[in-house]
Structure formats: C-alpha cells, structure tokens
Amino acid sequence: LGDLNGDGFDDFVAGAPQNGDGAGGNKNGAAYIFFGSSTISGTKKLGGGQSADVTVLGKAAADRLGEDVSSVGDVNADGIPDILVGAGYNDDCANNCGAAYIFFGAKNLSGTKDAGNSNEDVRILGKSASDYFGRFLGGGRNNRGP
Numbered sequence: 001l002g003d004l005n006g007d008g009f010d011d012f013v014a015g016a017p018q019n020g021d022g023a024g025g026n027k028n029g030a031a032y033i034f035f036g037s038s039t040i041s042g043t044k045k046l047g048g049g050q051s052a053d054v055t056v057l058g059k060a061a062a063d064r065l066g067e068d069v070s071s072v073g074d075v076n077a078d079g080i081p082d083i084l085v086g087a088g089y090n091d092d093c094a095n096n097c098g099a100a101y102i103f104f105g106a107k108n109l110s111g112t113k114d115a116g117n118s119n120e121d122v123r124i125l126g127k128s129a130s131d132y133f134g135r136f137l138g139g140g141r142n143n144r145g146p
Contacts, residue, residue, distance in 0.1 A: 057114050066087075
C-alpha cells in the first residue's frame with residue numbers, strides 16, 4: 001500500500017468480504033488496514049480486544065466490501081498514498097451494480113470507516129444492474145518519480 005499514515009513504514013490491508021460486523025449485517029464485508037512499524041511481529045488476531053489500525057465496513061448486507069482492495073498511489077497529490085476498496089455487490093444504483101471507495105491516506109488515519117455512509121473520500125458506483133463494479137481493482141504506483 002505504501003505508507004498510508006506518513007510514519008515512514010509501509011502498511012498493508014486485508015479484506016474480509018463475508019464479515020458481518022457493520023450496520024448492514026450479513027456479508028456486508030470489511031477491510032482491515034494494519035500500520036507497519038519497526039517492531040511489527042507475532043500474530044494479529046482480530047477480536048478479543050485486538051483490532052486493525054483502521055477498519056472499513058461495508059454499507060449493507062451482501063455488499064461484500066473487501067473482496068478486492070488495492071493501492072492507488074497518491075490520487076489527491078498530498079504526498080501520502082491512498083487506498084481503493086471494492087464492494088461489487090452494492091445496490092446503491094441498481095441490483096448488484098457495485099461500488100468502489102477511495103480512502104485518502106493521512107497522518108491521523110485511524111478508527112472505523114463506514115463505506116457508503118460519507119466516511120469515504122471518493123465513491124464510484126457501477127452503471128447498471130449486475131455490473132459488479134468494484135469486484136476487481138487495480139491501482140497506481142506508490143513511488144514518486146518519473
């Protein structure tokens with residue numbers, strides 16, 4: 001992903017499209033961002049008092065947010081990379097039209113973000129029913145230069 005929180009260490013993300021922790025419930029999905037550090041080691045186990053550094057939750061049941069996640073480089077040109085998270089079964093525009101959400105990296109990036117509820121920085125919706133937009137993602141580069 002690059003360094004999403006500007007601390008000098010690269011970070012990573014993992015998706016959980018069958019997760020049901022969000023307001024949508026069953027299979028709304030989630031993506032978990034973990035910050036890198038010089039002391040990262042051992043086992044991270046979600047739940048039981050442990051959590052990711054940032055959690056992104058899907059909006060509605062069966063959205064399956066996190067089925068694909070991607071770095072997109074620095075799309076807002078603030079010097080910090082950003083992240084793209086897909087929810088291919090989102091129904092905001094039509095049945096299973098899908099959605100993709102961009103979250104800007106920031107030095108104060110933390111907490112839980114609810115995708116599709118104005119916590120994202122950019123929301124892109126599919127065009128038609130059964131587009132499954134956001135199921136497959138690709139991104140830009142994180143390194144600066146020519």
